[in-house]
Amino acid sequence: MEATMQEPEIVETQTSEAKVPEMNNPTGTITKIQPSTQSQEQWLKYGEQLSGFLATLPDYAGTFFNKYKQPLIYFGIALGALIAVRVVLAVLDALNDIPLVAPTFELIGIGYSAWFIYRYLLKASTRNELTSEITTLKSQVVGKNA
Numbered sequence: 001m002e003a004t005m006q007e008p009e010i011v012e013t014q015t016s017e018a019k020v021p022e023m024n025n026p027t028g029t030i031t032k033i034q035p036s037t038q039s040q041e042q043w044l045k046y047g048e049q050l051s052g053f054l055a056t057l058p059d060y061a062g063t064f065f066n067k068y069k070q071p072l073i074y075f076g077i078a079l080g081a082l083i084a085v086r087v088v089l090a091v092l093d094a095l096n097d098i099p100l101v102a103p104t105f106e107l108i109g110i111g112y113s114a115w116f117i118y119r120y121l122l123k124a125s126t127r128n129e130l131t132s133e134i135t136t137l138k139s140q141v142v143g144k145n146a
Helices: 040-067 069-096 101-121 124-142
Strands: none
């Protein structure tokens, strides 16, 4: 038994209400832009207010800086440190992409570590010397005798 499919009939109807306008119709209407409702006096008033604000802006900025000087300095230092860290990390990442630079830095680090162990950590007298140098440096930085 064979199944037969009927195709649906398509009936096209045209109505006079749903006409598509022609693109080249010269009788189309153009909407005009309405003129501004604000007068020249209002613009002058806004300009005077803006110039008054800009004239007092340096005074406001000066009092704000004097009032919040310490937090602004700390914020600036923190922002500068963050930028410096990002730049250093970017430079190190760029250096790491160059062939043979990363292994060379590793060899330099291993060599310096070996020298430091040999110079300061093998004998008790050199360990005491390292301790005294660290104590001296700490007292110079802190400003007290620790």
